Amino acid sequence: MKVKALFYFIFLFMAPLYGSAAARLNMARRNLQVKRHLSRLNKNPIKSIKSPDGDIIDCVHISHQPAFDHPFLKNHTIQMRPNYHPEGVFSGNKQVVKNGVNKPKAITQLWHMKGRCPKGTIPIRRTSEEDVLRASSIKRYGMKKHKNIFRPTSTVSAPEPDLINQNGHQHAIAYVEGDQYYGAKATINVWDPKIQHSNEFSLSQLWILGGSFASDLNSIEAGWQVSPDLYGDNNTRLFTYWTSDAYQATGCYNLLCSGFIQISNEISMGASIHPISGYHNSQYDISILIWKDPQEGNWWMQFGNDHVLGYWPAFLFSYLSDSASMIEWGGEVVNSQSDGLHTTTQMGSGHFPEEGFGKASYIRNIQIVDGSNNLRAPKDIATFTEQSNCYDVQLGKNGEWGNYFYFGGPGRNPNCP
Numbered sequence: 001m002k003v004k005a006l007f008y009f010i011f012l013f014m015a016p017l018y019g020s021a022a023a024r025l026n027m028a029r030r031n032l033q034v035k036r037h038l039s040r041l042n043k044n045p046i047k048s049i050k051s052p053d054g055d056i057i058d059c060v061h062i063s064h065q066p067a068f069d070h071p072f073l074k075n076h077t078i079q080m081r082p083n084y085h086p087e088g089v090f091s092g093n094k095q096v097v098k099n100g101v102n103k104p105k106a107i108t109q110l111w112h113m114k115g116r117c118p119k120g121t122i123p124i125r126r127t128s129e130e131d132v133l134r135a136s137s138i139k140r141y142g143m144k145k146h147k148n149i150f151r152p153t154s155t156v157s158a159p160e161p162d163l164i165n166q167n168g169h170q171h172a173i174a175y176v177e178g179d180q181y182y183g184a185k186a187t188i189n190v191w192d193p194k195i196q197h198s199n200e201f202s203l204s205q206l207w208i209l210g211g212s213f214a215s216d217l218n219s220i221e222a223g224w225q226v227s228p229d230l231y232g233d234n235n236t237r238l239f240t241y242w243t244s245d246a247y248q249a250t251g252c253y254n255l256l257c258s259g260f261i262q263i264s265n266e267i268s269m270g271a272s273i274h275p276i277s278g279y280h281n282s283q284y285d286i287s288i289l290i291w292k293d294p295q296e297g298n299w300w301m302q303f304g305n306d307h308v309l310g311y312w313p314a315f316l317f318s319y320l321s322d323s324a325s326m327i328e329w330g331g332e333v334v335n336s337q338s339d340g341l342h343t344t345t346q347m348g349s350g351h352f353p354e355e356g357f358g359k360a361s362y363i364r365n366i367q368i369v370d371g372s373n374n375l376r377a378p379k380d381i382a383t384f385t386e387q388s389n390c391y392d393v394q395l396g397k398n399g400e401w402g403n404y405f406y407f408g409g410p411g412r413n414p415n416c417p
């Protein structure tokens with residue numbers, strides 16, 4: 001309060017030098033709000049690493065992470081390993097895969113070039129003042145702007161047809177529904193799609209969904225995204241999202257609110273992925289596995305073959321505290337149509353599925369976790385896209401890739417004006 005009063009005093013005193021006192025007062029109030037919000041988001045680091053992309057990665061003591069600001073987590077004992085892993089035995093910090101070869105992954109995060117976070121800490125991308133100021137409101141920084149709710153069929157609760165194209169969100173996805181799901185896995189090809197307007201984004205991800213789309217949707221999401229509004233650049237970043245009320249009041253990206261409990265000191269949510277696939281060049285992909293611990297009910301996330309990132313505690317959710325009723329995999333972009341034409345924002349590689357490997361974006365080895373907590377190929381995979389002339393999706397199946405699909409597109413083109 002004292003600081004605030006002093007702040008106002010300084011601005012009132014100086015106002016005649018710069019302009020209207022009211023305007024300065026508003027500015028002072030906003031500055032104070034931003035500072036307060038930043039001090040909530042950015043915890044005192046033990047060490048900080050400056051990434052080549054300009055990010056600062058703070059190594060924060062594991063028990064000081066944002067999750068523990070949540071009143072329900074005040075006395076929480078961090079689970080340092082899952083009780084159960086659908087791929088096999090979890091030993092120490094490394095996953096021992098039951099079936100198949102544990103191939104070394106070249107893919108990593110850009111900040112690793114400049115250092116690592118010590119054990120007992122977690123790497124958190126520091127939020128800057130500019131990050132918060134780009135948001136429509138300080139309070140909603142890190143939350144989805146609109147309800148970008150997607151409903152592919154009418155079997156899921158009360159349909160409101162206009163929701164599908166609300167705010168111009170466009171999808172090219174594969175999905176399963178009509179069963180109880182306890183997790184999902186996929187390997188997602190990483191690209192750097194061009195974004196036409198800074199308020200648009202392009203992402204590739206999987207969604208774990210429960211509840212009804214209208215008001216109380218529960219969703220856990222993870223993948224990569226390019227979002228100039230959220231991060232201030234066009235880099236391809238690893239992200240997660242969760243909500244338990246259809247993107248209204250709960251949830252956020254990454255660690256931008258309390259909820260997700262991170263245990264990994266190696267992977268930073270919101271940090272840039274490196275390297276990225278090139279057209280007609282080397283291809284890079286990331287594996288994401290999300291599964292429900294059958295004992296505690298928490299939802300765990302693994303990145304790659306051996307990075308267990310952490311978990312969303314079961315109490316955050318209503319429907320998902322039981323099981324998911326739908327899983328989606330694929331791409332989403334915002335088509336703001338600012339000049340009356342379809343956006344040129346790309347999805348995936350910016351090329352259509354028929355171009356195939358090395359050119360189009362893919363998601364391969366699509367699996368779900370079934371009622372016996374086993375990973376398996378899903379039955380009856382369906383696809384959906386609002387405008388296949390803009391962004392398309394094409395399913396396939398073979399021995400090595402299991403169930404897969406190519407997806408994406410350039411957005412505006414002669415067939416998508």
Ligand SMILES: *[C@@H]1O[C@H](CO)[C@@H](O)[C@H](O)[C@H]1NC(C)=O
Nearest residue numbers: 070071072073074075076077
């Ligand atoms: C946390 O533990 C303290 C002391 O045991 C107790 O008084 C308090 O009610 C607990 N808080 C929660 C949210 O469980």
Ligand SMILES: *[C@@H]1O[C@H](CO)[C@@H](O)[C@H](O)[C@H]1NC(C)=O
Nearest residue numbers: 194195196198228232233234
């Ligand atoms: C992102 O890319 C667009 C072109 O695709 C460019 O106009 C814009 O300046 C870039 N933004 C940043 C922050 O680099």
